[in-house]
Amino acid sequence: MKTTEKNLTKKRELSEVEKAECAALNAIYKAKKKELGISQEKIAIEGLKANSQSAASHYLTGRNALNIEAAAVFARYLQVPVSDFSARLAKEIDRLSEDSNSNVGEVRQPKQSFRYPVISWVAAGAWSEAIEPYPAGFSDRYEFSEYDSKGPAFWLEVKGDSMTSQVGTSIAQGSLILVDTEVEAAPGKLVVAKLPDSNEATFKKLVSDGGKLFLKPLNPGYPTEVFDENCRIVGVVVQATQKFHY
Template structure:
């Protein structure tokens, strides 16, 4: 008996809603990929656990309809809720998560977080000379934070013990500090500044005394430095993060 191979079935075309979801996701991806330092290949390999960049591309271009699992992965990498590109899937995720009689649980939608580069003290000191906020090669390391910065922000790893205090507020060496370059500068806040006699940034507490501003270390063994017209405040420290690995 003669046999013939069966041709694979034709792929189902996307509905109007599914196509709109993919288009919305693609628009978010294009708008955020550079700032987040992500690519289709990274999302596919790390998030979708696929061996090809096309796995992500098929969702972004509307070749494949989005499902709950893929939507959750894209939401995590793009740092947006699923509802930003699919109200339908966001409702499904909510329904699964809130079902009291189901033992099936899908991944929770991510808490909104933001990805900031970890840079060097020299780079921080030269911040004003940067042509663009995050030029190519600016950083090869990133950390997440729930803090939504007012301006361009970055992480610095604390060097030395000038901000290590014997009591009270203390920032130890190795701590990551998040610097917001547009946060309000005021006495009492921890700041990163650029002094005229150094090519690196310095981390101190901004204080006021007799109508003048000073940079005060939390460690009393170090001297207080006056803030003059040649001292530039790079940004305000809004978060400290200690990592034990």
């Protein structure tokens, strides 16, 4: 009987640990794929640099054992640490990362990140507790952040130059600001507020002077608004696409 090439290259059976890792990864993928808007094809082609969706499928179904590179790719797309599905590989990645002579920078475990919608200033002005945090169709654009919000949060794209300054904090037009609706709005914080005479939200610094609150632009060329009982704080700005300090 002729020995075929297929017989000579018989695939190694996965160990119980490797099977458990693939099963855990598959469970995470199924739980998060809809929320994150990802697919096996996206992970395979963009992340694993493969030619077809099957490259991701083989890891998820346990046909192929996970390795460090594949684990790091899945962790990045699923926004979880490798340790969530493979303690074995997580330890190996950490060990290699500590070795200054090791070229493994691209496979380090990713920090956890969170997905928030980018909304309009009108939508921000209409924000209320009735919005569950992101109903279907709420936004067609999402951005990620390592910030774990205290409550519903969203991104806004800065319009105009009222928050630019020659000194200190300056937020340029076109920057994205992340707004957390549950952070306490104390004087000195940058806030998004709703003024009674506008259907849009506004971005200002909340300041206190003589026992009264004001909404102050960082650009001195713009007027300061009195914050009275008809104004409403939508949320506090916790991050911007450029670094700043309160």
